[in-house]
Amino acid sequence: MKVVGDCKAVVPCDGVVRLPRRGLTHRHHTLHHRSFSRSVRVKCQVLLLYCDLLVKMRLLTHNMLSSNIKGVVNGFPLRIEAEKVVEKTVEMNGEFLKKMFEKIDWKAFVDASRSMGYTELPEEADSSMLDSDEFLNRFHHALLELHLEEGALVCPETGRRFPVNKGIPNMLLHEDEV
Amino acid sequence: MWYLCVFYHRLLDYRKPEVESLAQLFGANEDHQNGRVPSQLQWKFPLRYHPDSPFHFVNLPSEQLARNIATRSILVKGMYELWGEGTSYEELKESVLSYPDERKLPYLDSDSTFKITVDSFGKVISLEEQKELIQGLSYIPFKGRVKLKNPDHNFWLIEVDNYGGNNGLPPIVQKRVFFGREVGGADRKLIPTYQLKSRTYLGPTAMDAEMAFLMANQALATSGKLVFDPFVGTGSILVAAAHFGAMTMGADIDIRVVRDGRGPDCNVWSNFKQYGLPMPVGLLRADNNLPAWRPSLKEVFDAIICDPPYGVRAGGRKSGGRKLLKGAVEPYIVPDDKRTDHIPSTAPYSLVECVHDLLDLAAKMLVMGGRLVFFYPILREDDFAETHFPEHPCFKLISTSEQILSSRYSRVLLTMVKTGPYTEEIAEVARIKHIQFKENHVKWLEDGNLHSAVFSPAAAQLTEAVDPKFIKDPKPKYRGKYV
Numbered sequence: 001m002k003v004v005g006d007c008k009a010v011v012p013c014d015g016v017v018r019l020p021r022r023g024l025t026h027r028h029h030t031l032h033h034r035s036f037s038r039s040v041r042v043k044c045q046v047l048l049l050y051c052d053l054l055v056k057m058r059l060l061t062h063n064m065l066s067s068n069i070k071g072v073v074n075g076f077p078l079r080i081e082a083e084k085v086v087e088k089t090v091e092m093n094g095e096f097l098k099k100m101f102e103k104i105d106w107k108a109f110v111d112a113s114r115s116m117g118y119t120e121l122p123e124e125a126d127s128s129m130l131d132s133d134e135f136l137n138r139f140h141h142a143l144l145e146l147h148l149e150e151g152a153l154v155c156p157e158t159g160r161r162f163p164v165n166k167g168i169p170n171m172l173l174h175e176d177e178v
Numbered sequence: 179m180w181y182l183c184v185f186y187h188r189l190l191d192y193r194k195p196e197v198e199s200l201a202q203l204f205g206a207n208e209d210h211q212n213g214r215v216p217s218q219l220q221w222k223f224p225l226r227y228h229p230d231s232p233f234h235f236v237n238l239p240s241e242q243l244a245r246n247i248a249t250r251s252i253l254v255k256g257m258y259e260l261w262g263e264g265t266s267y268e269e270l271k272e273s274v275l276s277y278p279d280e281r282k283l284p285y286l287d288s289d290s291t292f293k294i295t296v297d298s299f300g301k302v303i304s305l306e307e308q309k310e311l312i313q314g315l316s317y318i319p320f321k322g323r324v325k326l327k328n329p330d331h332n333f334w335l336i337e338v339d340n341y342g343g344n345n346g347l348p349p350i351v352q353k354r355v356f357f358g359r360e361v362g363g364a365d366r367k368l369i370p371t372y373q374l375k376s377r378t379y380l381g382p383t384a385m386d387a388e389m390a391f392l393m394a395n396q397a398l399a400t401s402g403k404l405v406f407d408p409f410v411g412t413g414s415i416l417v418a419a420a421h422f423g424a425m426t427m428g429a430d431i432d433i434r435v436v437r438d439g440r441g442p443d444c445n446v447w448s449n450f451k452q453y454g455l456p457m458p459v460g461l462l463r464a465d466n467n468l469p470a471w472r473p474s475l476k477e478v479f480d481a482i483i484c485d486p487p488y489g490v491r492a493g494g495r496k497s498g499g500r501k502l503l504k505g506a507v508e509p510y511i512v513p514d515d516k517r518t519d520h521i522p523s524t525a526p527y528s529l530v531e532c533v534h535d536l537l538d539l540a541a542k543m544l545v546m547g548g549r550l551v552f553f554y555p556i557l558r559e560d561d562f563a564e565t566h567f568p569e570h571p572c573f574k575l576i577s578t579s580e581q582i583l584s585s586r587y588s589r590v591l592l593t594m595v596k597t598g599p600y601t602e603e604i605a606e607v608a609r610i611k612h613i614q615f616k617e618n619h620v621k622w623l624e625d626g627n628l629h630s631a632v633f634s635p636a637a638a639q640l641t642e643a644v645d646p647k648f649i650k651d652p653k654p655k656y657r658g659k660y661v
Contacts, residue, residue, distance in 0.1 A: 105472070170463045
């Protein structure tokens with residue numbers, strides 16, 4: 001098992017890559033990997049190679065995007081088809097979170113986090129909840145630490161798939177959709 | 179209080195706007211007990227000085243603010259509390275002696291360490307002469323210990339002499355000597371660290387590091403702010419914004435640039451990783467002409483910084499492709515079996531339309547008081563006529579800084595502040611304009627073609643048989659790409 005660069009990833013059986021918090025050494029990973037079956041380990045290697053360039057489409061971006069195909073009225077929210085979701089620790093900035101909270105469409109955000117496999121967010125939220133550290137942590141995690149690496153964003157009206165490869169959503173329209 | 183602000187002799191047009199922007203940035207965070215930071219700073223020159231000279235005086239409410247500005251800036255060599263000045267060393271002595279003791283003594287006491295630096299502009303002072311000059315300052319009661327590395331107080335003796343007209347520097351009429359205590363200065367180590375030649379992933383129009391930092395300063399990039407670049411390319415502008423702590427987001431129409439780069443260790447992400455900066459919160463492939471933002475989203479970015487494609491070194495593209503060039507090819511319908519993995523063709527994107535879209539996007543997506551900072555190319559032949567910069571009812575243009583790129587054209591960094599809300603009427607006007615652009619696609623491309631104006635042979639000048647030596651460049655000789 002080769003660990004490349006400062007890749008830090010552990011792959012449990014559900015295929016979701018979880019990147020541990022900072023400070024873990026390569027040795028920790030090696031231990032983890034040994035506990036997996038051979039097939040997972042092979043997959044692991046491929047993913048680890050990718051880890052160097054991780055940090056992908058996050059739910060903040062998802063919450064800002066809609067389908068802009070000609071004639072589409074309700075292009076928001078885009079449904080997430082998640083093939084590979086990655087978690088990565090990001091430093092928290094309370095001020096930024098508070099500012100973004102006001103801009104986020106909460107319902108779409110909760111639904112999106114569910115389709116990424118995160119269910120800890122409350123159905124309803126208002127700005128008074130931002131005083132709670134626990135809520136802030138969850139909000140931060142869902143907004144910035146969940147990354148969609150491979151998958152697609154699907155237009156709710158037409159079913160057109162906007163592919164997400166290597167974490168970059170491809171929102172470019174075809175010639176006849178402009 | 180008035181501070182002597184000495185600039186690097188670089189990018190002359192960018193110097194004052196940078197200080198003014200930073201005064202806004204730090205002034206907004208400061209409690210106002212020291213007085214409000216005015217929206218327009220007061221400047222003055224030493225007597226009979228040329229505006230392009232590096233010596234300026236600026237009025238700032240507090241020393242802390244002066245220090246903050248100087249340390250964050252790129253072009254301020256130093257901010258000084260001036261203890262004295264004069265046309266000769268005798269005059270300087272008188273002037274320093276008459277400067278109030280209560281301002282001087284706290285910095286001269288025996289517990290502190292200090293250093294005196296002799297500096298000059300436009301001339302060289304030899305080491306022996308420097309030593310003499312420093313010893314000549316014995317009338318100042320220095321009691322502290324000399325320490326050349328990291329002293330508590332830095333004193334500067336700066337001499338400017340009439341060096342004759344023709345060495346490529348702005349003219350100075352009279353010799354002048356300044357003595358002052360340094361309050362702060364730029365961290366120029368930043369630029370060698372971020373310089374493009376050590377960057378892994380570069381594109382043909384990657385933004386020079388110094389310029390990128392200046393743009394980030396104009397945009398007031400700081401921690402907790404969200405900065406967007408709609409033409410992100412290799413991320414060279416966002417790297418500077420991220421260095422100052424801003425959250426960054428970028429879009430580009432070229433998917434190879436944003437997604438693939440040149441391999442796993444050479445792409446936009448690796449450029450951020452290289453400097454240990456936080457990654458952009460989002461990168462996407464999108465078209466500036468047809469942005470995919472949800473319609474209800476507005477006022478989300480604190481700043482938009484970009485270098486739009488001018489069509490000289492890199493041309494803009496937009497979606498629509500063959501369909502837009504009406505008459506040439508039948509409207510293209512993608513066959514159903516080819517829909518997945520179809521690579522849509524793109525059409526050229528004229529600068530006029532690009533700037534229109536950019537202003538419309540910024541008007542909608544910037545917070546009130548948010549800044550739009552972008553480059554706009556101009557042809558230098560038009561220099562005599564008044565240049566018209568793009569305008570928008572939501573924006574106030576607060577600074578224009580020219581960078582000369584060749585004898586034919588230069589680019590101007592425009593800084594705009596959002597002062598008015600994005601109303602439905604403005605949105606409707608923009609929508610109609612958008613359709614007009616689409617219908618007259620070919621015409622706009624020809625009208626705004628900067629490429630041919632910049633690269634075509636100088637036919638007109640040859641026919642008039644004028645010796646090129648006599649064609650007068652309106653800019654003084656010392657102005658060039660970096661000055």
